[in-house]
Amino acid sequence: MPRLGLREWFAVGRVIAHGDLLRTSSSLRLCQKFERGLARRLGARHTLAVNNGTAALITALQACRIGPGDEVLVSAYTWMASAAAVLHVGAVPVLVEIDQTLTMDIDDLAAKITPRARAIIPVHMNNRPCDMDRLLDIAAKHDLRVIEDACQAIGVRYKGRACGTIGDAGTFSFNQMKNMTCGEGGAVLTSDDLIYERAYCAHDMGVNFRKFAPHRTDQEFVGGNFRISEIEGAILNVQLSKLPGRMRAMRRRVAAMEPILKKAGLPIAPHNNPGEACSIVVTFDTEAEAIEFAENIGVRRLFDNSKHVFTKWTAILDGRMAHPRFDPWAWAEDVSPPSADECPRTLDLLSRSCAISPILQLPHPAAIVLAHRLAKRVPERKS
């Protein structure tokens, strides 16, 4: 979990002393400063801050004109929000298997594209980037929009580019569990002016009379309210300034821990940007080995992580929306709610894989100690 400190405290205090918490009227303009700072740092033309990662996904989908009748290819290993956001805009998710990198399997992606497919949501899970080169090739060939779910990968790079800036749009979350936080928050990144204008519209009631709104009256449509306040803006500016140091420290920890684990015989999962990995996952041959290894402090079996496993997305599996007539599956041509046996390879990989989880929190020496301790706890082969 990212740490908050005195600088965030003072930044919030300043907003309270100022008195105007609304980003649309405050003269401090802290949200705007954050948006510009994030866009510049990651290398995108536009950033729109929103109030959480789910809202960022919904905003990005609406901005990309995804809606009823559309199929969106979503990685089967993700937080439930990636699929739920698709349903919220009236489209249906089609789950795509993951491969050994624990991100979208590009061969399965290619196999699942139909003429109704409109977009792909690759998820950079656990600070692990997808194979974006191959994914973009396929997207271009089939004229599909790419909305990166980089909620768990802000600050992570793929072949020199920041996750979240590679597709048509990228989404981030700033909840307490992510690489940087303001409690609840999110952002949409894009370098496409029209996507940005539509995203702005979607997140602020569809209005464009605001001083800072991009002005293109023909793009108006009914939006929601996904704005953040200056309180979150103040915290995010401080957190953003800490992000590069935090990610550097994570990369250093991974680089130091991996050889220790590897030498002990732990099967480290492959990574799509190996030189700059910010996470360690080990994938055993059997589920029993993973269950045994997960008994160690600092280790979490991926299958045990609640709603990150699609078989636990009860409402989605049951096809239950808030209203029976708001039924994206009825509007789709040939897609039903996902079934529990939809992506067997994903379930198999998650059941055999463990993340060494506290890499973000631990100081460097403690991370090395953890690696040495885990190196002595390699499970016996059970195959």
Ligand SMILES: *Cc1c(COP(=O)(O)O)cnc(C)c1O
């Ligand atoms: C956290 C997360 C989200 C949603 O973010 P919230 O801010 O909790 O709405 C979406 N996708 C993934 C992969 C996430 O980890």
